[in-house]
Amino acid sequence: MSREKSFHVLRTTVALIIAMLAAFAVIFMVSDTPIESIRLFILGPFSKPRYIGNIINTAIPLIFSGLSMAVVFQASQFNMGAEGIFYFSGAVISLIAIWVPLPVGVHQVVIILAAAVIGALIMLIPGYLKAKYGASELVTSLMMNSILLGLGSYLMTRVLQDPMASNGSYPYLDTAKIPVIIPAFKVHYGLFIALLCVAAVSVFLYKTKWGYEIRMVGINAKFASYSGINIVKTIIIAHLVSGAIAGIGGSVESIAMHTRFEWNGLPGYGFTGALIAMLANNNPVSVIYAALFVAYLSTGADIVARLSDVPAEMSTILQSLIILLIASERFLHSFKQRWMERGIAK
Amino acid sequence: MEYLLRMENVSKIYGNGIVANKDVSFSLKQGEIHALVGENGAGKTTLMKILFGMEKPSSGKLYLRDKELDINSSNDAIKHGIGMVHQHFMLLDSFTVAQNITLGIEPANHHFVDENAAVAFTEQLSRQYNFAVDPRAVTGTLPVGIKQKIEILKALARGAKILILDEPTAVLTPQETEQLFEELVKLKKQGYTIVFISHKIKEIKAISDRVTIMRAGCSEGVFNTSEISEQEISNKIVGWKIDTSIHKKEHAFGEARISVTNLSYYGGEKVPILQDINFQVKSGMIMGIAGVQGNGQVELAEILTKSRRVESGSVKINQSDIQSMTIKEMREKGFGYIPEDRQRQGVALTAAVNENLISNKYDTEKFCNKGILKKKKISEYARQMIAEYSVKCSGENGRIDGLSGGNMQKVVVARECMEETKVLIAEQPTRGVDIGAAHIIHQNIVKLRDNGGAVLLFSADMAELIKLSDVLAVMYEGRFVAYYENLSEITEEELGLYMLGIKKQDESQIRRMCYE
Numbered sequence: 001m002s003r004e005k006s007f008h009v010l011r012t013t014v015a016l017i018i019a020m021l022a023a024f025a026v027i028f029m030v031s032d033t034p035i036e037s038i039r040l041f042i043l044g045p046f047s048k049p050r051y052i053g054n055i056i057n058t059a060i061p062l063i064f065s066g067l068s069m070a071v072v073f074q075a076s077q078f079n080m081g082a083e084g085i086f087y088f089s090g091a092v093i094s095l096i097a098i099w100v101p102l103p104v105g106v107h108q109v110v111i112i113l114a115a116a117v118i119g120a121l122i123m124l125i126p127g128y129l130k131a132k133y134g135a136s137e138l139v140t141s142l143m144m145n146s147i148l149l150g151l152g153s154y155l156m157t158r159v160l161q162d163p164m165a166s167n168g169s170y171p172y173l174d175t176a177k178i179p180v181i182i183p184a185f186k187v188h189y190g191l192f193i194a195l196l197c198v199a200a201v202s203v204f205l206y207k208t209k210w211g212y213e214i215r216m217v218g219i220n221a222k223f224a225s226y227s228g229i230n231i232v233k234t235i236i237i238a239h240l241v242s243g244a245i246a247g248i249g250g251s252v253e254s255i256a257m258h259t260r261f262e263w264n265g266l267p268g269y270g271f272t273g274a275l276i277a278m279l280a281n282n283n284p285v286s287v288i289y290a291a292l293f294v295a296y297l298s299t300g301a302d303i304v305a306r307l308s309d310v311p312a313e314m315s316t317i318l319q320s321l322i323i324l325l326i327a328s329e330r331f332l333h334s335f336k337q338r339w340m341e342r343g344i345a346k
Numbered sequence: 347m348e349y350l351l352r353m354e355n356v357s358k359i360y361g362n363g364i365v366a367n368k369d370v371s372f373s374l375k376q377g378e379i380h381a382l383v384g385e386n387g388a389g390k391t392t393l394m395k396i397l398f399g400m401e402k403p404s405s406g407k408l409y410l411r412d413k414e415l416d417i418n419s420s421n422d423a424i425k426h427g428i429g430m431v432h433q434h435f436m437l438l439d440s441f442t443v444a445q446n447i448t449l450g451i452e453p454a455n456h457h458f459v460d461e462n463a464a465v466a467f468t469e470q471l472s473r474q475y476n477f478a479v480d481p482r483a484v485t486g487t488l489p490v491g492i493k494q495k496i497e498i499l500k501a502l503a504r505g506a507k508i509l510i511l512d513e514p515t516a517v518l519t520p521q522e523t524e525q526l527f528e529e530l531v532k533l534k535k536q537g538y539t540i541v542f543i544s545h546k547i548k549e550i551k552a553i554s555d556r557v558t559i560m561r562a563g564c565s566e567g568v569f570n571t572s573e574i575s576e577q578e579i580s581n582k583i584v585g586w587k588i589d590t591s592i593h594k595k596e597h598a599f600g601e602a603r604i605s606v607t608n609l610s611y612y613g614g615e616k617v618p619i620l621q622d623i624n625f626q627v628k629s630g631m632i633m634g635i636a637g638v639q640g641n642g643q644v645e646l647a648e649i650l651t652k653s654r655r656v657e658s659g660s661v662k663i664n665q666s667d668i669q670s671m672t673i674k675e676m677r678e679k680g681f682g683y684i685p686e687d688r689q690r691q692g693v694a695l696t697a698a699v700n701e702n703l704i705s706n707k708y709d710t711e712k713f714c715n716k717g718i719l720k721k722k723k724i725s726e727y728a729r730q731m732i733a734e735y736s737v738k739c740s741g742e743n744g745r746i747d748g749l750s751g752g753n754m755q756k757v758v759v760a761r762e763c764m765e766e767t768k769v770l771i772a773e774q775p776t777r778g779v780d781i782g783a784a785h786i787i788h789q790n791i792v793k794l795r796d797n798g799g800a801v802l803l804f805s806a807d808m809a810e811l812i813k814l815s816d817v818l819a820v821m822y823e824g825r826f827v828a829y830y831e832n833l834s835e836i837t838e839e840e841l842g843l844y845m846l847g848i849k850k851q852d853e854s855q856i857r858r859m860c861y862e
Contacts, residue, residue, distance in 0.1 A: 208717050209709045219694040227705035228674035
């Protein structure tokens with residue numbers, strides 16, 4: 001591994017350790033039994049098969065959102081639209097899951113493909129506006145999130161809402177659901193879909209000409225355009241792929257973890273996805289590890305919240321801290337300098 | 347106190363791992379002109395940036411009058427009487443001369459900037475040092491020679507006693523250079539100490555008292571200029587003897603590959619940036635474009651490479667109008683371009699060497715099948731190019747930002763000078779590149795020409811232009827003012843006169859010659 005790469009790993013690790021230490025500090029402040037709480041936080045997630053399954057199930061949507069973000073980030077596009085797409089694709093495919101009777105297998109495939117198309121089409125809007133007119137994709141995608149939330153709520157209250165349920169849509173048909181693999185762990189088959197997406201994105205980014213174009217545009221758009229790469233087309237492709245993955249993520253999460261549509265607001269996967277992509281340095285395979293780690297943290301935080309006197313918000317604080325540390329370019333800069341110097345002195 | 351200033355065992359390693367200085371010692375005597383000489387990339391500028399507080403040394407010490415100095419910023423350096431004039435001027439184009447000179451030290455009148463005092467101050471300064479400048483002129487409209495004077499005055503206004511000039515003659519014509527030298531000698535007589543960074547040996551012999559020679563980040567020693575010959579300096583700079591002669595095949599030129607007709611360009615200005623340009627570059631021909639920076643060369647190159655629009659007139663590459671083509675279509679017709687700014691346009695810095703080598707051909711049949719890249723073919727090709735151009739790198743998968751400037755440029759040239767390349771636009775192809783790399787680049791440009799390619803060469807290096815070009819045009823204020831079909835009759839002095847606009851050839855004659 002090159003020193004440059006080792007440095008990224010090192011910086012990520014140090015950021016994570018600092019964030020953990022900060023979490024411990026918070027626990028010490030709010031908890032009457034801090035040692036016990038910390039033990040629960042660190043070891044709790046591994047104490048029962050159900051908890052381990054929970055880590056994996058929590059990681060699955062994060063893998064989708066992390067991948068979705070990694071693709072646009074690779075093209076240097078800071079699009080936060082995955083958030084809205086997760087929610088909205090979940091709402092739209094509920095129509096199919098509730099009212100379109102299809103045989104098992106076909107039903108799930110239709111739902112997932114429909115979600116991919118919806119996600120891609122939605123992303124096309126900020127993508128096209130950016131590529132063609134230079135409108136900031138960060139702003140348009142955040143605005144789109146609000147619009148999608150509004151549209152989703154409208155769909156929910158006017159169409160999906162089950163008058164018998166307190167807060168949710170009509171139940172999904174049994175044929176639409178994604179089943180659990182091993183009952184003890186409760187891990188569902190969405191895991192395989194997520195891993196398949198990781199493999200597909202890996203191949204797409206590193207082995208195809210479109211991936212090459214996306215990466216070159218991301219590294220240096222001036223260089224890409226001078227080389228003859230069509231920037232408009234490339235930015236749009238990156239957005240389409242990213243949107244499709246986010247759409248798939250939203251649908252898989254809906255039909256695997258829920259029996260009806262019950263999101264009342266944006267689920268937050270998109271923003272966590274940005275964190276995951278950053279932790280993974282936008283590498284699709286590393287997204288898996290980053291997602292598992294964040295899932296582990298939030299499972300730990302949940303357990304602590306349930307079994308001790310520490311609030312669940314701690315997990316949010318932790319995540320924000322990690323983003324902050326990873327995102328600060330200059331973090332550990334002087335250390336990097338010395339580390340490089342030593343590498344050369346050898 | 348023999349020395350005014352000493353730098354002892356200074357080393358500098360950059361974050362990307364490049365060793366810019368290694369154990370360099372450097373000293374200045376009061377009132378001398380000290381030349382700091384070496385190839386591009388030998389570490390001259392870095393050493394001076396350390397002295398001027400722009401870079402922190404990784405190790406080593408600085409002494410001013412035998413007292414240890416701790417310089418953390420340029421402000422510290424200025425406080426100690428050290429001033430620097432950078433190769434790229436640090437002037438605000440929209441400001442007047444007086445505003446630029448008093449920037450940051452503006453004379454104030456009740457917290458408001460006192461413009462009149464600034465002008466008076468500038469006038470007094472220009473009288474004191476005998477530098478004729480108009481304090482009220484807008485800086486952007488002035489020629490580079492004057493801008494340089496402003497930079498020097500700026501440093502003097504801030505109390506500089508030690509003046510560092512980074513390649514001051516690079517942008518000047520021979521006449522302007524001569525004038526600068528006279529002024530430097532006057533400053534020296536007034537007790538100023540001057541560091542003169544250059545890689546031109548003739549100039550060093552002409553102006554300096556002592557010379558420190560640098561090579562590959564190390565000092566090769568300090569010498570009294572009168573006691574060392576030009577040949578000795580040259581050998582120490584390169585470290586070995588190098589044959590940089592170029593042999594061009596004698597042949598007749600073929601059909602026109604680049605045709606520019608009645609090209610004028612305003613780019614939103616009232617004054618034309620390019621006016622009525624006509625020329626043809628034929629198969630097997632290298633056409634050189636000379637001119638002082640800022641006379642329309644950059645705009646011409648940008649129009650030919652589609653970063654600027656054709657406003658009036660026409661540009662044809664291989665008989666097709668470039669307005670109706672995308673860059674991709676031009677490239678498919680064998681169009682190559684070595685851009686002036688390799689870091690910003692020529693490479694993708696954090697991508698691998700092989701990825702940088704294929705950016706103009708990654709989707710050809712050779713490297714791509716139904717959208718899937720042929721990794722093996724790409725690696726093979728990259729290794730072949732690395733060997734052919736002797737690119738020093740850790741391997742084809744290593745990141746290109748780990749390479750030195752010269753090796754990075756070799757990658758750019760290797761990518762652009764393919765067998766399929768029929769038209770090449772080369773902008774400053776060897777700027778900031780060491781002699782060895784420059785030679786390889788020259789050889790390959792000539793090889794392209796020998797195989798029937800048409801090359802348009804923009805360069806600020808007159809020796810390079812004269813060495814490579816078959817025909818040569820001089821640009822001044824957006825026009826061609828001279829055209830040579832036979833380069834053996836050119837002298838640098840005469841070129842200088844055309845570049846400054848003092849001499850002009852007959853326009854209709856130029857037009858006839860370069861568009862027959």
